[in-house]
Amino acid sequence: MENQSPSPSILLIIGGGIAAYKSLELIRQCAKRGIRTRAILTAGGAQFITSLSVSGLTGEKTFTDLFDLTDETEMGHIQLSRAADLVVVAPATADLIAKAASGLANDLASTALLATNKPVMMAPAMNVQMWNHAATQRNLATLRADGVTQVGPDEGEMACGEYGPGRMAEPTAIAEAIAKALDAGETHAGATPHNPVHNLTGKHVLVTAGPTHEPLDPVRYIANRSSGKQGYAIAAALGALGARVSLISGPTDLPNPAGIQTIRVETAREMLAATQNTLPADAAIFCAAVADYRPEIETAHKIKKERGGLTAIALAENPDILKTIAHHKTQRPELVVGFAAETDDVINHAEAKRARKGCDWIVANDVSPSTGTMGGDRNTVTILNEDGEENWPDMPKADVARKLAERIAETLNMLRPVNAAE
Ligand code: C5P
Numbered sequence: 001m002e003n004q005s006p007s008p009s010i011l012l013i014i015g016g017g018i019a020a021y022k023s024l025e026l027i028r029q030c031a032k033r034g035i036r037t038r039a040i041l042t043a044g045g046a047q048f049i050t051s052l053s054v055s056g057l058t059g060e061k062t063f064t065d066l067f068d069l070t071d072e073t074e075m076g077h078i079q080l081s082r083a084a085d086l087v088v089v090a091p092a093t094a095d096l097i098a099k100a101a102s103g104l105a106n107d108l109a110s111t112a113l114l115a116t117n118k119p120v121m122m123a124p125a126m127n128v129q130m131w132n133h134a135a136t137q138r139n140l141a142t143l144r145a146d147g148v149t150q151v152g153p154d155e156g157e158m159a160c161g162e163y164g165p166g167r168m169a170e171p172t173a174i175a176e177a178i179a180k181a182l183d184a185g186e187t188h189a190g191a192t193p194h195n196p197v198h199n200l201t202g203k204h205v206l207v208t209a210g211p212t213h214e215p216l217d218p219v220r221y222i223a224n225r226s227s228g229k230q231g232y233a234i235a236a237a238l239g240a241l242g243a244r245v246s247l248i249s250g251p252t253d254l255p256n257p258a259g260i261q262t263i264r265v266e267t268a269r270e271m272l273a274a275t276q277n278t279l280p281a282d283a284a285i286f287c288a289a290v291a292d293y294r295p296e297i298e299t300a301h302k303i304k305k306e307r308g309g310l311t312a313i314a315l316a317e318n319p320d321i322l323k324t325i326a327h328h329k330t331q332r333p334e335l336v337v338g339f340a341a342e343t344d345d346v347i348n349h350a351e352a353k354r355a356r357k358g359c360d361w362i363v364a365n366d367v368s369p370s371t372g373t374m375g376g377d378r379n380t381v382t383i384l385n386e387d388g389e390e391n392w393p394d395m396p397k398a399d400v401a402r403k404l405a406e407r408i409a410e411t412l413n414m415l416r417p418v419n420a421a422e
């Protein structure tokens with residue numbers, strides 16, 4: 001019999017704000033979209049709505065701070081934080097935002113936020129002054145850097161009579177954002193439990209992505225056009241299969257993928273150090289477009305034009321991160337994958353690169369300007385390994401990422417069968 005995918009689900013944390021009443025409508029809007037909700041009602045939230053009305057709409061027990069050891073035997077707070085595909089905080093009060101940003105865990109809601117391994121989405125709601133306060137904005141920036149996504153707030157008249165940003169987004173808008181996040185496979189849901197061959201639970205995969213910036217002086221650097229899109233999509237796709245992913249990224253405009261530990265670096269040497277610090281890993285995917293050379297000298301002061309005659313920049317070779325990790329004596333990941341961005345004779349160059357770098361697979365692609373691959377949303381790749389080559393048709397980078405993540409899972413699970421793990 002074929003496996004039936006269970007409907008997607010969220011853990012909704014209802015904070016203590018007047019907007020809590022809108023969360024009841026949010027549960028209804030999610031149900032309309034086939035999304036199940038289990039809720040945590042904070043002590044503050046319970047001042048505005050009752051757990052009875054929440055349970056009436058979710059059809060499930062509502063968890064509160066009265067959650068006691070009896071509940072722990074039924075469902076521990078760790079399991080509660082991980083059973084859903086996405087954790088949604090609505091309304092996300094200034095207090096809940098501050099707790100999550102600083103990693104406090106002194107009640108059920110904040111503990112669930114710290115214990116979860118699932119992406120988190122917040123719908124802030126608070127008074128306009130509280131919203132504008134530097135502390136709130138600082139906390140939100142921290143959460144964004146941690147991969148938390150945000151819906152709203154809206155601007156308008158508030159319950160307190162003031163006007164401005166701080167009103168919780170409308171339940172339909174939040175439900176739409178939830179459905180989109182669940183659909184985009186930005187969660188760790190779905191793929192993991194049903195096809196054991198594609199299950200990466202318990203595996204650690206590191207991914208490098210983006211360009212590197214190699215400074216010449218405090219304001220100038222050498223860089224390349226890599227957007228990081230393909231690497232970020234691969235990190236998200238591996239996370240969706242249950243892997244613990246460490247994404248080591250050069251400077252990009254992209255937000256951290258939801259639920260993925262993202263380490264931001266600037267230079268090739270920083271990227272190498274971060275990669276080495278992230279070992280051991282079961283697999284390593286080297287997507288970054290690392291600058292092969294850096295200015296030999298980084299001057300402490302801006303180079304002045306009037307000094308005249310800057311006709312050449314002396315360059316020093318950067319470390320080859322992929323080659324270093326592929327030849328690691330004690331901690332070589334079981335599977336090492338490199339990328340080869342070429343503009344001509346793609347396959348021959350890629351095969352030579354596989355041998356030279358010592359990696360198991362090369363994902364080769366043509367980055368000639370006419371292909372639009374660099375910075376674009378689509379990619380045409382060929383996978384080369386010791387058995388030969390496989391050409392994939394042109395497809396969105398997200399699909400390349402999904403297929404590649406599945407292929408990585410199949411390979412890792414063949415190297416070490418899932419049932420033998422842990
Ligand atoms: O030699 P080339 O830059 O074409 O090799 C591309 C592959 O090597 C990519 O997987 C890239 O991430 C990796 N690489 C690296 N460190 C470098 C240069 C490339 O990890 N310094």
